[in-house]
Amino acid sequence: MKSKEIRELSIPELEKKIRDTRDELLTLKLRKQTGQVENTAELTSLRKDIARMETIHNQKLLAEKKSA
Secondary structure (H helix, E strand, O other), X not given: OOHHHHHOXXXXXXXXXXXXXXXXXXXXXXXXXXXXXXXXXXXXXXXXXXXXXXXHHHHXXXXXXXXX
């Protein structure tokens, strides 16, 4: 997911997307342990997406706090 796409999401949508991506990462980790994952680069991609979403989420919260 691109940063531009993430920035267009509202805070509640972003929180839901973070939760869903974390669940997906957990499932993928479990599948990797059992040898069912062919593309292990997907793990790295998901971790980076989560980091991007968390960063933008924190920026939005700070901006909201400053404007209030």
